[in-house]
Amino acid sequence: MMTMATKPGTSHPALFDGVVAKNVSICSEHFRLTIDCPPGVTDALNLARAGQFVHLAPPRGEAEGAAGGNMGTSSCPVPLLRRAFSIAGLRDSLSDGHFSGGGRQFDVMYRVVGTGTRWLSGLRAGDALSVMGALGNGFPISDTKRHAWLVAGGVGLPPMLWLAEALGDAVTIGDTTAAGKVDREVVAFAGARSVDLLALTVDDPSVVSRDAGVASLGAKEFADVGARVVIATDDGSLGFHGHVAGAMGEYYGQADVQTDDLVVYTCGPEVMMRAVAEFCVARSIECHVCMERAMACGTGTCQSCVVAVQDESATDGWRYELCCDDGPVFDAERLVWG
Amino acid sequence: MLVVMSDLKPEHQKQKQKQQEQDVDLSVDLAGMVMANPVMTGSGTSGYGPEYAPFLEIASLGAFVTKAVTPGERKGNPPPRTVETAGGMLNAIGLANGGLERFLSDKVPYLSELGIPVIVNVAGRDPDEYAMVCRALDEVPCITGVELNVSCPNVSDGLDYGTDHARLESLVAHVRRDVKRAKVIVKLSPNVTDITATARAAINGGAEILSLINTLAGMAINVNTFRPMLANRTGGLSGPAIKPVAVCMVHKVYSKVAREHGVPIIGMGGIQNWRDAAEFMLAGASAVAVGTALFVDPTIPNQICGGLRTYLAGKGMSRLCELTGMLAN
Numbered sequence: 075m076m077t078m079a080t081k082p083g084t085s086h087p088a089l090f091d092g093v094v095a096k097n098v099s100i101c102s103e104h105f106r107l108t109i110d111c112p113p114g115v116t117d118a119l120n121l122a123r124a125g126q127f128v129h130l131a132p133p134r135g136e137a138e139g140a141a142g143g144n145m146g147t148s149s150c151p152v153p154l155l156r157r158a159f160s161i162a163g164l165r166d167s168l169s170d171g172h173f174s175g176g177g178r179q180f181d182v183m184y185r186v187v188g189t190g191t192r193w194l195s196g197l198r199a200g201d202a203l204s205v206m207g208a209l210g211n212g213f214p215i216s217d218t219k220r221h222a223w224l225v226a227g228g229v230g231l232p233p234m235l236w237l238a239e240a241l242g243d244a245v246t247i248g249d250t251t252a253a254g255k256v257d258r259e260v261v262a263f264a265g266a267r268s269v270d271l272l273a274l275t276v277d278d279p280s281v282v283s284r285d286a287g288v289a290s291l292g293a294k295e296f297a298d299v300g301a302r303v304v305i306a307t308d309d310g311s312l313g314f315h316g317h318v319a320g321a322m323g324e325y326y327g328q329a330d331v332q333t334d335d336l337v338v339y340t341c342g343p344e345v346m347m348r349a350v351a352e353f354c355v356a357r358s359i360e361c362h363v364c365m366e367r368a369m370a371c372g373t374g375t376c377q378s379c380v381v382a383v384q385d386e387s388a389t390d391g392w393r394y395e396l397c398c399d400d401g402p403v404f405d406a407e408r409l410v411w412g
Numbered sequence: 413m414l415v416v417m418s419d420l421k422p423e424h425q426k427q428k429q430k431q432q433e434q435d436v437d438l439s440v441d442l443a444g445m446v447m448a449n450p451v452m453t454g455s456g457t458s459g460y461g462p463e464y465a466p467f468l469e470i471a472s473l474g475a476f477v478t479k480a481v482t483p484g485e486r487k488g489n490p491p492p493r494t495v496e497t498a499g500g501m502l503n504a505i506g507l508a509n510g511g512l513e514r515f516l517s518d519k520v521p522y523l524s525e526l527g528i529p530v531i532v533n534v535a536g537r538d539p540d541e542y543a544m545v546c547r548a549l550d551e552v553p554c555i556t557g558v559e560l561n562v563s564c565p566n567v568s569d570g571l572d573y574g575t576d577h578a579r580l581e582s583l584v585a586h587v588r589r590d591v592k593r594a595k596v597i598v599k600l601s602p603n604v605t606d607i608t609a610t611a612r613a614a615i616n617g618g619a620e621i622l623s624l625i626n627t628l629a630g631m632a633i634n635v636n637t638f639r640p641m642l643a644n645r646t647g648g649l650s651g652p653a654i655k656p657v658a659v660c661m662v663h664k665v666y667s668k669v670a671r672e673h674g675v676p677i678i679g680m681g682g683i684q685n686w687r688d689a690a691e692f693m694l695a696g697a698s699a700v701a702v703g704t705a706l707f708v709d710p711t712i713p714n715q716i717c718g719g720l721r722t723y724l725a726g727k728g729m730s731r732l733c734e735l736t737g738m739l740a741n
Binding site for chain 1: 457464487493495651709
């Protein structure tokens with residue numbers, strides 16, 4: 075079964091069954107799941123942008139007209155509701171992919187924390203799963219600012235990987251016909267509690283360069299798309315000793331960057347995103363925050379995933395917007411932190 | 413390789429079976445509200461219409477039921493508002509909505525184009541608030557019915573009407589006096605000792621249709637943080653976990669109250685497929701609503717209709733409405 079239609083706004087979601095191409099461990103707790111999609115949804119996927127998400131569930135039991143959400147077995151229960159994951163990358167399926175006639179494949183990354191992610195971790199190549207997406211709104215990409223910083227903590231990394239790729243694809247900014255065109259400098263700040271929880275392929279931890287006074291390492295995922303990487307670990311086991319927001323602050327102090335020539339994107343634990351957002355707002359730096367909320371529907375119906383934003387027309391100055399439909403990317407200046 | 417027996421049937425037999433399925437009449441008549449099929453949305457699970465349009469042809473539903481509308485805007489509860497539990501989910505949205513005026517200006521234009529019965533779920537703090545909203549809705553031609561939300565467990569004033577028989581009867585009567593055209597539907601709470609008593613009170617007050625059940629009051633606690641999983645502490649349980657409770661309550665209300673008064677029932681609570689829908693109808697429902705399952709797969713209403721056609725044709729039945737209350741002794 076495949077349903078496609080156009081939704082107003084930036085989302086053009088489809089509902090379809092995809093097939094697992096790969097499900098691999100990338101560090102002690104994180105996995106990367108690659109899903110092949112049928113050619114019929116290629117147009118919908120091609121409209122997707124970094125920051126958008128997919129909503130995943132066990133495949134629908136079509137023959138009986140049954141939804142999923144059965145209890146599974148006691149050893150491996152399956153989730154009732156879909157689970158939302160940021161898209162970490164999108165490309166053409168390999169020629170030996172599941173669907174004949176091409177199609178696209180996308181990645182999500184996850185850490186096993188509960189029923190939904192435990193179900194995902196048990197999927198093998200060839201297994202089907204139901205995909206709804208892409209949902210939500212992606213990161214706006216500035217075509218005038220020469221510096222883009224991506225600040226990611228823990229499982230906030232996936233949308234940043236795709237964003238770095240997108241920024242790399244659009245690396246020439248400004249008027250391309252002008253003689254003085256310049257390249258965009260992309261710096262990724264990646265944080266984890268400890269090096270074994272860092273979901274990146276670090277080339278060689280012994281090869282450390284100093285960028286703006288902060289240790290910079292090569293990580294394949296970002297290096298491949300021309301982005302520099304600053305790593306921070308809470309325990310100091312690799313890179314900057316401390317939170318990734320702190321690493322960004324230190325880098326900023328040393329870097330020669332004009333605030334109006336810099337855009338910051340962030341995703342990760344809320345406390346970390348808040349620190350990044352407040353740092354940027356205080357300096358009038360453009361900042362886009364990819365929020366996370368528990369979601370049921372992912373499409374704006376259930377009203378679960380509210381995010382408080384400023385609203386001058388409201389008597390108390392704020393209102394709720396929906397992370398799924400109005401976000402998940404919000405302008406840092408609009409957010410009201412709890 | 414698995415060989416499906418139906419594949420071995422001669423072509424003319426398959427065609428005959430298909431024809432029988434197509435000939436099944438899925439239409440139902442709820443106190444004069446005629447629906448092309450029995451499947452509607454559960455209030456609060458499909459917004460105000462356009463949200464699921466990318467996945468489901470809304471006009472293919474038997475009827476569309478909106479999220480609750482209150483006189484003024486309500487922000488609703490702080491997050492987290494939902495959490496999944498075994499076979500179900502808890503929600504404490506708190507009737508978040510933009511209020512009556514914005515509903516009329518922003519939502520009605522879309523609903524008026526649907527061409528199917530539209531039911532608006534209504535909530536208020538007192539009988540005058542309910543009546544004020546219902547009066548306004550009664551004047552909108554595309555709105556076929558108002559569903560009185562007297563059983564929302566997630567607002568401090570939500571359960572009082574649903575659990576107090578005298579207050580419920582007087583509330584329904586108050587609304588009925590003002591509503592001239594639209595059907596008055598009362599959505600019953602399962603959080604009572606005897607749901608047949610509340611059903612009777614609603615009917616005595618003038619309810620033309622009953623819908624049941626709303627969510628069951630529930631709670632989940634994070635044992636690591638010692639905190640409730642929902643910011644509102646408690647919420648309403650929905651999903652397949654509550655289906656047997658809902659079927660039981662529909663059966664009781666139908667057999668002890670609704671049948672004798674000729675008041676049709678919209679059955680809901682954990683419906684995920686045609687079997688679940690058939691179960692509710694056998695227990696006494698004349699129509700069904702899909703709620704939580706829409707979050708997982710918005711196309712389920714269409715799948716249910718297809719499944720019911722095959723099921724009824726297989727039983728040699730040509731009209732779905734004959735299934736209501738057919739529970740064998």
